[in-house]
Amino acid sequence: MSMRPETQPAERSGWSRRSLLKRGGMLTFLAGLFGAVPAVAQKVAEADDHALSDAVGALFQKHYQKMTPEEVQEAIARITRTAKREQGVDITVATDPPLQGVIFGYALNISKCKGVRRCVEACVAENNQGRESQIQYIRVLELEKGDMNLNDADHYFAPELVPQPGKFYMPIQCLQCDNPPCVIACPVQATWKEPDGIVVVDYNWCIGCRYCMAACPYWARRFNFSQPKIPKEQVNTDTHYLGNRPRPRGVVEKCHFCIQRTRKGRLPACLEACPTGARVFGNILDPNSDIRYVLENKTVFRLKEELGTEPKFWYYTD
Amino acid sequence: MRPHLQPLVPFALIVLLGGAWGLLGGKVPGDGMVPRLQAAEPTSTPVRATPPRNKDDIELEQMMKGRKAIRAFTVRGQSIAEAPPFKVETRQDKMQFYPCTNCHDNQFVDRRVRKLTEEHRELVFEHGGGRFWCYDVCHNGRDMNRLISYRRQPISYDESYKLCGQCHFERQKDWVFGGHGKRLGAFAVPRNIPEKYEELKVADRQAIGTWQGERVVHMCASCHNPHSPAIKPYTPSPPPRVRLGLAPPATRGAPAPKPWQKPGPSKGGAPAAITPVSKAPAAGAPAGVKP
Known part of the structure; x- marks a missing residue:
């Protein structure tokens, strides 16, 4: 009975020591997890020389006319990597736009x-x-x-x-x-x-x-x-x-x-x-x-x- | 004269003229007489003095007076002098190491038409059906490092198209405007383009010709041998491969009959006439099996 008034302020604020540890620990864990995923993905990609990531990326890439310039560059990077991996050649992929006043x-x-x-x-x-x-x-x-x-x-x-x-x-x-x-x-x-x-x-x-x-x-x-x-x-x-x-x-x-x-x-x-x-x-x-x-x-x-x-x-x- | 007698007028004239001929002592040649060669004297055969000039002829004549020759001009009326600027591959600079005057020293010009047995034996004179000799049209014996025009003006080897254009002016018009010939590009000698893709080396991409910008074109003589200008037959590149499991179609026989060769609907009835026509192309066309 006498403990209640002492704990009430902490509960109102929602930051008891216990909950602080609990939430803080969970946040740290999640941050570590999400931070690790790209690193792990990078490791996986490097392990198979980007074969899987390129395949997945090519599968989910947009129509050429709807891609942003960055997405086009990513697609080109995938194409050149794939050519290097599968055929052993260094190709350059241009995206020259149509010339003005030319048919x-x-x-x-x-x-x-x-x-x-x-x-x-x-x-x-x-x-x-x-x-x-x-x-x-x-x-x-x-x-x-x-x-x-x-x-x-x-x-x-x-x-x-x-x-x-x-x-x-x-x-x-x-x-x-x-x-x-x-x-x-x-x-x-x-x-x-x-x-x-x-x-x-x-x-x-x-x-x-x-x-x-x-x-x-x-x-x-x-x-x-x-x-x-x-x-x-x-x-x-x-x-x-x-x-x-x-x-x-x-x-x-x-x-x-x-x-x-x-x-x-x-x-x-x-x-x-x-x-x-x-x-x-x-x-x-x-x-x-x-x-x-x-x-x-x-x-x-x-x-x-x-x-x-x-x-x-x-x-x-x- | 009465109308019903009008058709008889020519006959009457013939009878009258024949009678006059007989009365004047005319003989028919061939019956034991010397043929009368003087029969074709000017008075006997009427000569048409002036051609008939109707209104259309006069109009045409006037129209053609102020008209340029069409074949030497484009449809826009441009002559070859108004063609877009172009450059040609050079030839004269390649002659500096071995100029023609090394041998043709201009002291003595043998103008006789003869079979060349010592030098230039590889030349085949087929140009114009072999009716030209070296010094007739193209070469000047006194100045062999240059060509010469019909008016005996020297023409540089870099401008040899001017020499060709003296006769082949229409082809020259096509050439200066780009409808004939080829732009300079990856292959210096068009005749020597490799036959298969394995041999093609187009890695030097700076050597590829351009469709815009400066126009650099091959000269006449880079495709046509000036002494034998007709293009010789080529060896073709290999045909496409037939898809696996299929045989190449048999060589086609006679082409399908032309519409004007097809027999029309005959008296025997329409179906009988149509059936052989529809079968004729079918016999030659599918032929999926190799013979």
Whole structure:
């Protein structure tokens, strides 16, 4: 009875010695626990060389267009770490934004194209396509002269010398449509058209449903049925996030006009490797560019123009 | 004249003229006589003095008077002098270590057309179907370090496109505006681009050409051999691999018949006529099995 008045003030304040020890101890424990978690996670990550953390981070990363610059840098760090760990190469992943006042256009002279397929090889070397899966962005069709029925085309042609008499050759790659059906078909918006006209894919956001492949009327998209494997010395280390960075298995990829080169003012690899000079690339907004001369002065056509896809890839003849 | 007699007028004229011919002693050549070569005398065959000039012809003539030649200009009316600026790869500076004048010392120029047996044996003269000889158009025997134009003006090897453009002016127009030829880039000789991706070395990324900024283009002679300018056939790179478990499609036979080659609906009935047409492409097209 006599103890009560003595203890009441302490209980009112809620800070008896006992409770102080109890709460203080719990706080210390929790602080230690939460402080230890990152350290432990760091240890775990270092133990498996960030394999788990990178996988988890890639799984939970956002859509490329919704990432903050810091998140983009984290994603790039994950990609470079993974490339170093799995392939043993040091790659650089650029995120060059589209250039102001530039819309890319491509023109191809089918009078000049001889079916040499150097463009295909240069594309494979530049864009880090899987060597075993043998994905190729460019498909060179061989057609009879006077025949524009693509059902009659042969892209497995392998004569000793090209051009063969009576044939003409027509390479098809992604035509970077201005009204791309693949973008409309994608259920998760993993592919979109950039302001400079290039249709790109966020490989981390792609779910591999291949609706876009079904929607594309030009057979321009390719699916990674297996993890792309490239010999270490053949990997192109100059990559772009939306371009030729390492792709996982089960995603769709396609020609992106060598975005890692063209956004730096360079020419696409297929154009560089064409020995006939059949390819013309440039900014269709620049009235003095090569491509504008071709579009204005040559007989040009676009493939399957009646579909309304508005490709930014023109075929022309001399 | 009465209307119903009008169709007879030509016949009447023929009869009258024939009678006049006979009366004047005309003979028909061929019946044992010497052919009358002078039959084609000017008076007998009417010569059209002036071509008929209707209103359209006159209008066209006036319109063409103030008009430039279209083929040498772009649709915007630019001539090659108004082309965007460009640079070409240099050639003249590579000649300083072994100039042509080392051998062609200008003392004696053998202008005879002959088969070259001692020097320059590798040259094949196929340009223009072999109708040119060295000193006819391109080279000046007295000044071999330079080329020469039709008007005998010297042309540097760095500007050899001017020489080519004398005849191939339309192609030259394409070239200066960028519709023909190639920009200078990673591969110095377009002919020698490796065939497979394993051999491609594009590591030196500073050497890759640019689509913006300064335009540096290959010269005519870096792709076309000036003495035999037609592009020779290439060895193609390997075809794409066929997906596992599938056979490559058989080589296509004749292409599907053209719409104008398809037989129309015949008298035998529509189904009988359509059936062979629909089967014809199906026989050649799928052919999934290798023969």
